[in-house]
Amino acid sequence: MEFKHIEYFIETCGYKSISQAAQALFISQQALSRCIGNMETELGCKLLKRNSRGICLTEEGQYFYNRFSPIVQSYRSALSEALSHFERAPQKVSFACAPLIFGILDTELLFSFQEGHPGIMLERLEMTDREVDRYVAEDERHFGLLAIPENRHGQRFDYIPLKTMPLRLYVHKDNPLSARKQVEFSMLRGENFLAMEKRSHYHSILSEQSRHSGFTPNITYESADITELYKLVDRGKGVFLGIDSPTVAARYPNIRVVPFADDTLTYCIAFVFQNYDKVTAPSRKFMEYILEHMEMKV
Numbered sequence: 001m002e003f004k005h006i007e008y009f010i011e012t013c014g015y016k017s018i019s020q021a022a023q024a025l026f027i028s029q030q031a032l033s034r035c036i037g038n039m040e041t042e043l044g045c046k047l048l049k050r051n052s053r054g055i056c057l058t059e060e061g062q063y064f065y066n067r068f069s070p071i072v073q074s075y076r077s078a079l080s081e082a083l084s085h086f087e088r089a090p091q092k093v094s095f096a097c098a099p100l101i102f103g104i105l106d107t108e109l110l111f112s113f114q115e116g117h118p119g120i121m122l123e124r125l126e127m128t129d130r131e132v133d134r135y136v137a138e139d140e141r142h143f144g145l146l147a148i149p150e151n152r153h154g155q156r157f158d159y160i161p162l163k164t165m166p167l168r169l170y171v172h173k174d175n176p177l178s179a180r181k182q183v184e185f186s187m188l189r190g191e192n193f194l195a196m197e198k199r200s201h202y203h204s205i206l207s208e209q210s211r212h213s214g215f216t217p218n219i220t221y222e223s224a225d226i227t228e229l230y231k232l233v234d235r236g237k238g239v240f241l242g243i244d245s246p247t248v249a250a251r252y253p254n255i256r257v258v259p260f261a262d263d264t265l266t267y268c269i270a271f272v273f274q275n276y277d278k279v280t281a282p283s284r285k286f287m288e289y290i291l292e293h294m295e296m297k298v
Contacts, residue, residue: 092121093282109290
């Protein structure tokens with residue numbers, strides 16, 4: 001039995017459900033359930049049971065918790081002291097991200113983290129979405145920050161979502177779709193699409209939704225510059241799929257923003273990695289800091 005699995009069990013005891021514990025541990029619910037199931041098989045008894053309020057300890061589970069909780073706490077205390085000691089030597093935290101991210105995520109977080117952790121040096125590697133994927137795949141210690149479709153999660157890498165945002169239709173005020181309270185994606189057949197460039201995961205949303213609606217999108221222009229795309233919509237050159245941005249209406253008087261009837265059309269800002277346990281301790285500290293202090297901007 002791995003000590004990490006004992007840690008997982010002890011942590012799970014503080015939550016009302018496996019899903020809540022899995023989220024706090026940055027692992028999937030399936031992985032945590034499998035871990036506890038393997039522990040129960042090895043011990044030959046049940047550690048947790050379900051009731052109307054969620055999960056609770058069995059008698060054997062309570063014994064196991066009482067026996068190992070002080071050990072886990074002692075280990076974590078010793079580890080924290082050791083990390084503080086070794087942080088005196090400069091350590092580099094490199095992470096890959098797409099340019100679009102820092103139009104959404106407050107970059108002040110990077111500076112405030114650096115000020116609070118002078119022993120850690122941040123290195124941002126600016127890449128396209130697909131280059132970030134390749135970077136993360138190269139090494140278990142690598143991680144990236146992406147804006148990706150929510151339904152793409154889990155297909156290749158584990159992830160920690162920072163924020164999930166619904167996609168909206170950006171359309172010129174003279175387009176008949178601008179008067180609708182909601183639009184179905186199928187209504188976009190025949191529209192000229194303005195799109196993020198092909199190396200972003202944006203295209204997977206556009207292609208997938210168009211395929212489900214039975215048409216091929218007519219993409220007339222692509223750009224990595226979202227401001228350029230807003231300007232083209234304002235001039236009536238096409239429609240664009242983007243996240244909510246209160247500043248757009250003020251800057252571009254001819255643009256109307258219309259919600260989709262399908263609320264599963266989303267974009268998600270997320271950390272992606274192969275295995276959270278394999279990411280370096282300073283990198284995990286950085287991710288946890290961003291999760292705790294993040295404020296989104298649009």
